[in-house]
Amino acid sequence: MMGCVPAAAWAQAANSKPAATQTAKPRSTAISRTATDPALLKPATLKAQAPAEYDVKFVTTKGDFVVHVTRAWAPNGADRFYNLVKHHFYDGNSFFRVVPNFVVQFGLTGNPAVNKAWTDAKIKADPVKQSNKAGYLTYAMAPGDTNSRTTQVFISFGDNSFLDKDGFAPFGQVTSGMEVVESLYSGYADAPTSHQGEITNEGKAYLDKNFPKLDSIKTATIVAPAGAAATPAHKPASSGAAKPQ
Numbered sequence: 001m002m003g004c005v006p007a008a009a010w011a012q013a014a015n016s017k018p019a020a021t022q023t024a025k026p027r028s029t030a031i032s033r034t035a036t037d038p039a040l041l042k043p044a045t046l047k048a049q050a051p052a053e054y055d056v057k058f059v060t061t062k063g064d065f066v067v068h069v070t071r072a073w074a075p076n077g078a079d080r081f082y083n084l085v086k087h088h089f090y091d092g093n094s095f096f097r098v099v100p101n102f103v104v105q106f107g108l109t110g111n112p113a114v115n116k117a118w119t120d121a122k123i124k125a126d127p128v129k130q131s132n133k134a135g136y137l138t139y140a141m142a143p144g145d146t147n148s149r150t151t152q153v154f155i156s157f158g159d160n161s162f163l164d165k166d167g168f169a170p171f172g173q174v175t176s177g178m179e180v181v182e183s184l185y186s187g188y189a190d191a192p193t194s195h196q197g198e199i200t201n202e203g204k205a206y207l208d209k210n211f212p213k214l215d216s217i218k219t220a221t222i223v224a225p226a227g228a229a230a231t232p233a234h235k236p237a238s239s240g241a242a243k244p245q
Contacts, residue, residue, distance in 0.1 A: 037087045040114050043121035050075075050082035055175075055224035058090075061215045062184055065177025066223070067137055074126035074171035077139055077149065081171065082222070084151060090220035094207050097193055098186035098215075100157065105140055106217065107152035110203020123149050126169040132160040135181075137172035155181055184215045 039046060056067045071078040084090060089109060097105035109115065125146035132138055136156050139149040146167035155174060174181060188211050198206045207214055 037089075039087050040089055040109070040111075041117050043118055046083035046087060048079070048083055048086070050078045051224075053224070054082065054222055056081075056085050056172075056220055057223040058177075058220050059218040060095075060180065060184070061218065063177060063180040065180045066175050067172045068175045069137075069172035071171075073130050074169040076123045076126050077169060077171035080123050080139075080149070080151075081153070085220050085222055088220070089151065090217050092204065092217065093220075094204060094211075094214045094216040095184045096207060096211070096214060097154075097190060098184050099189050100186050102158070103154040103156055103160065104181060104184055105152060105154040107140070110205065110207075112203065115203075118150050121150055122147055125149075125167060126171070128164050128167060128169045130170040132156050132163040132168055132170055134158050135174040135178050136170040137174070138163070138168045138170045141168070157182065185213045187213060 050069065050071050052071050054069050056069065058065050058067065069078050069081060090107065093106045093109070095104050095106050097103065130136060134156055137153055138156070140152040140154055142148040144166075146169075160168075192207060192211050192214070195206070195210070198210075204216075
């Protein structure tokens with residue numbers, strides 16, 4: 001998770017402001033409250049295969065949204081996400097990077113022991129079968145390293161198809177509550193990502209002190225029965241960003 005990209009590279013990337021044609025890549029940063037499930041300290045044991053399709057409900061400080069995951073889109077990513085959600089990894093995470101017209105990113109716990117456990121728990125690359133369109137969920141990774149995905153994910157606000165060629169493989173789509181995603185506090189934009197050391201050592205406490213307006217996830221839970229047929233695909237409700245096609 002941490003240390004996969006030199007600090008100087010992060011600082012340089014944080015200085016750019018993504019726009020509609022931005023080239024900045026989603027990147028890694030630690031956040032979130034202390035995780036309590038002991039299984040999260042043993043990533044090697046969390047290897048369950050995900051159902052072909054499943055839904056995850058996010059209850060946040062701004063409201064609820066649902067992500068529909070399709071395993072065939074990116075099997076390695078879908079399996080990792082399934083295991084993380086099943087063990088409540090994302091409960092308490094802050095949406096630490098919210099850049100209008102680009103992405104909202106989250107996905108690391110504030111517990112240093114859990115951070116260390118997942119540092120080298122990387123998953124192999126998935127071929128890109130879907131484009132990074134509005135409402136699509138994709139793993140963040142180190143620039144140029146498609147095998148560096150661990151736990152962080154981002155949701156695209158608009159058409160980020162320029163990321164496809166770099167190996168960012170979507171594995172899910174927001175099917176309801178996209179207006180909630182779009183309403184998450186974005187005043188800090190990329191600022192929290194320039195404080196990786198402090199966030200790594202102090203976790204969410206650091207974010208609460210220095211970036212108190214960040215919205216967060218209360219719970220993320222699997223709400224569709226394992227193996228159940230998915231609801232027909234929906235376009236995410238949105239008042240501004242482009243819809244997935």
